[in-house]
Amino acid sequence: xxxxxxxxxxxxxxxxxxxxxxxxxxxxxxxxxxxxxxxxxxxxxxxxxxxxxxxxxxxxxxxxxxxxxxxxxxxxxxxxxxxxxxxxxxxxxxxxxxxxxxxxxxxxxxxxxxxxxxxxxxxxxxxxxxxxxxxxxxxxxxxxxxxxxxxxxxxxxxxxxxxxxxxxxxxxxxxxxxxxxxxxxxxxxxxxxxxxxxxxxxxxxxxxxxxxxxxxxxxxxxxxxxxxxxxxxxxxxxxxxxxxxxxxxxxxxxxxxxxxxxxxxxxxxxxxxxxxxxxx
Amino acid sequence: xxxxxxxxxxxxxxxxxxxxxxxxxxxxxxxxxxxxxxxxxxxxxxxxxxxxxxxxxxxxxxxxxxxxxxxxxxxxxxxxxxxxxxxxxxxxxxxxxxxxxxxxxxxxxxxxxxxxxxxxxxxxxxxxxxxxxxxxxxxxxxxxxxxxxxxxxxxxxxxxxxxxxxxxxxxxxxxxxxxxxxxxxxxxxxxxxxxxxxxxxxxxxxxxxxxxxxxxxxxxxxxxxxxxxxxxxxxxxxxxxxxxxxxxxxxxxxxxxxxxxxxxxxxxxxxxxxxxxxxxxxxxxxxxxxxxxxxxxxxxxxxxxxxxxxxxxxxxxx
Numbered sequence: 353x354x355x356x357x358x359x360x361x362x363x364x365x366x367x368x369x370x371x372x373x374x375x376x377x378x379x380x381x382x383x384x385x386x387x388x389x390x391x392x393x394x395x396x397x398x399x400x401x402x403x404x405x406x407x408x409x410x411x412x413x414x415x416x417x418x419x420x421x422x423x424x425x426x427x428x429x430x431x432x433x434x435x436x437x438x439x440x441x442x443x444x445x446x447x448x449x450x451x452x453x454x455x456x457x458x459x460x461x462x463x464x465x466x467x468x469x470x471x472x473x474x475x476x477x478x479x480x481x482x483x484x485x486x487x488x489x490x491x492x493x494x495x496x497x498x499x500x501x502x503x504x505x506x507x508x509x510x511x512x513x514x515x516x517x518x519x520x521x522x523x524x525x526x527x528x529x530x531x532x533x534x535x536x537x538x539x540x541x542x543x544x545x546x547x548x549x550x551x552x553x554x555x556x557x558x559x560x561x562x563x564x565x566x567x568x569x570x571x572x573x574x575x576x577x578x579x580x581x582x583x584x585x586x587x588x589x590x591x592x593x594x595x596x597x598x599x600x601x602x603x604x605x606x607x608x609x610x611x612x613x614x615x616x617x618x619x620x621x622x623x624x625x626x627x628x629x630x631x632x
Numbered sequence: 633x634x635x636x637x638x639x640x641x642x643x644x645x646x647x648x649x650x651x652x653x654x655x656x657x658x659x660x661x662x663x664x665x666x667x668x669x670x671x672x673x674x675x676x677x678x679x680x681x682x683x684x685x686x687x688x689x690x691x692x693x694x695x696x697x698x699x700x701x702x703x704x705x706x707x708x709x710x711x712x713x714x715x716x717x718x719x720x721x722x723x724x725x726x727x728x729x730x731x732x733x734x735x736x737x738x739x740x741x742x743x744x745x746x747x748x749x750x751x752x753x754x755x756x757x758x759x760x761x762x763x764x765x766x767x768x769x770x771x772x773x774x775x776x777x778x779x780x781x782x783x784x785x786x787x788x789x790x791x792x793x794x795x796x797x798x799x800x801x802x803x804x805x806x807x808x809x810x811x812x813x814x815x816x817x818x819x820x821x822x823x824x825x826x827x828x829x830x831x832x833x834x835x836x837x838x839x840x841x842x843x844x845x846x847x848x849x850x851x852x853x854x855x856x857x858x859x860x861x862x863x864x865x866x867x868x869x870x871x872x873x874x875x876x877x878x879x880x881x882x883x884x885x886x887x888x889x890x891x892x893x894x895x896x897x898x899x900x901x902x903x904x905x906x907x908x909x910x911x912x913x914x915x916x917x918x919x920x921x922x923x924x925x926x927x928x929x930x931x932x933x934x935x936x937x938x939x940x941x942x943x944x945x946x947x948x949x950x
Contacts, residue, residue, distance in 0.1 A: 463704075463733035463734055464734045470704070471700075471701075472733040475728040481693070481694045481698050481701065481729075482697045482698070482700055482701040482704070484697070484698045485698040485702040485709070488701075489702050489706075492683060512691075512694055512697065515689075515694035516694050518689070518691075519688060519694055519698075523686070
């Protein structure tokens with residue numbers, strides 16, 4: 353049974369990240385809707401995970417021993433679908449139908465619509481709970497897969513996240529669940545510090561987690577942080593990646609206006625040029 | 633683990649018996665509680681199968697998500713709480729994590745302490761909206777059993793489907809209507825009294841009240857049919873339409889508000905297929921403290937009110 357690929361070099365991962373970013377902006381441009389900002393911020397975290405850490409087999413997406421990747425910040429579908437397509441779960445050609453009638457690629461993920469989607473999400477705060485169910489079931493059935501749950505920092509406003517955060521150490525699931533926070537500092541209505549000022553790293557520590565902080569756009573740092581998260585520890589691990597919303601496109605970077613807005617015709621050309629992305 | 637009761641018993645007492653039966657029959661059941669397991673009786677399942685039961689603390693939303701994750705791995709996941717919190721406290725989680733994915737995840741809600749018969753705890757603990765919410769979750773079966781035996785069989789029945797379900801149980805000990813020869817079937821009404829002048833369609837604790845109402849009416853020469861409509865969704869259309877055709881007047885009775893519960897489900901069938909006079913018995917105001925049987929009187933969830941509704945609706949027949 354195939355598991356992970358041979359470890360990819362940082363150069364290889366960086367090339368994948370460029371392609372993923374190009375897909376993201378093209379998908380949102382073509383659909384003229386969607387969420388580019390929080391997709392672009394998550395790219396390095398996702399690419400390093402899917403290429404070097406997630407135990408998976410795109411040709412056998414229901415493999416019971418697979419690691420689960422659960423996208424709790426469900427609006428980041430341009431990122432998620434691009435990642436799955438580039439990793440081989442389905443053809444990248446499908447990406448052009450994002451958010452259109454009849455396409456399996458809805459605006460927010462629909463479980464089972466295409467291979468690799470583990471959970472329907474979009475209503476924020478629900479992914480970690482779902483992962484606990486998977487992990488408890490894995491323990492009951494003596495399977496040793498892991499669940500990797502990606503959350504946004506705005507999402508951490510939701511109370512359910514903390515219900516689940518306290519339950520993971522309580523149930524002793526630290527070796528089965530790893531949390532990843534895309535700390536991009538912007539949420540729907542504006543800057544996170546203005547909407548609901550928090551310190552995610554301190555909060556996760558307070559709930560009994562071992563927090564691993566990294567520059568979420570430094571591919572080598574992300575790769576190392578995820579590797580550290582995999583190593584045994586007496587606490588569950590939470591990787592906080594400090595990222596920039598809209599990373600890679602100058603006019604989207606750190607701009608709350610591009611949380612959920614599509615680029616214009618002029619802007620898409622500029623965006624693709626800046627990403628320099630390897631797509632034909 | 634107490635022995636199965638033969639006489640008066642609460643429908644909530646059926647829950648652990650049903651779960652244990654399912655496991656013994658080979659169903660891969662897990663069950664979760666949210667710090668009310670002493671009341672939902674879920675703890676009794678946990679004592680028997682500790683590896684298959686978890687308390688998640690006072691965290692209903694997390695409980696729903698965990699159950700959905702369990703179901704995604706092939707388990708049949710039960711969750712229990714009070715009907716005032718499940719579905720109300722975690723409705724979005726039931727919608728997004730249970731109802732929508734793949735046409736409905738294999739998660740079963742068994743919500744105890746439905747209606748005003750919670751008693752002394754008062755309005756905040758008395759669920760009068762749970763059936764409205766549960767029936768709005770598209771793939772859910774919604775069932776309100778009338779006694780211990782039917783509750784046990786209903787919980788076993790939903791445990792053998794792969795659909796999500798909501799089963800409402802109650803706190804007080806109530807009379808047995810059925811013995812083990814009864815065969816519960818999801819979506820099938822059970823005829824308790826034959827009748828030709830009016831049909832009393834009830835669920836839960838109101839089934840026994842409807843039977844007694846039919847006895848009152850019989851004394852006046854009114855022949856009232858009584859249907860135990862435990863399954864509100866999918867409703868037994870054939871039983872409703874037969875009742876309309878053959879008796880020409882309907883009374884619904886439920887320990888719930890009349891918006892969105894049994895009465896609404898019955899009225900919908902009649903409205904689209906055979907418009908028929910109908911009267912609704914329910915509780916359309918918030919509760920208060922009192923002993924459970926006092927509250928039934930206070931809110932007029934009584935045989936006398938059901939009988940009065942029958943007389944009134946018969947008067948509207950053409």
